[in-house]
Amino acid sequence: MDGRGMTAAPPASAIIALRELPIAQRLLGLYEYGLDGCDRQSDEQVRAVIEELIGSLDFNFGDITEGFARVYGYCLRKVAESDFDRVAWILRELRDTWARALMEAPAGSPEPPVDPSAAR
Numbered sequence: 001m002d003g004r005g006m007t008a009a010p011p012a013s014a015i016i017a018l019r020e021l022p023i024a025q026r027l028l029g030l031y032e033y034g035l036d037g038c039d040r041q042s043d044e045q046v047r048a049v050i051e052e053l054i055g056s057l058d059f060n061f062g063d064i065t066e067g068f069a070r071v072y073g074y075c076l077r078k079v080a081e082s083d084f085d086r087v088a089w090i091l092r093e094l095r096d097t098w099a100r101a102l103m104e105a106p107a108g109s110p111e112p113p114v115d116p117s118a119a120r
Helices: 009-018 022-038 042-057 063-080 084-104
Strands: none
Touching: 009 022, 009 042, 022 042, 022 084, 042 063, 042 084, 063 084
């Protein structure tokens, strides 16, 4: 399950379903679902995804987490301005970076390197 099959569900239902996934897949699913919302220009869907991402931040990671919080806050402001292209670009970059990290994780490792936005 990667978020793509969840476009028919209301944002809250889709996000609740994504919470059932392991952390790594949940993040990928959230990014995918956010990208779907950008494609459909659904401010409700994109806002729900970004708020979920913000809520999952673990501030024990300090500056790194603060950086994610600023990026996600910027995305919320861009959604309010209906600048879905900018938000989609950011979400796509984050998704692609996280996907690469997952592929490069050592074989047999239980989880990929820690992402402060996925620690909860």
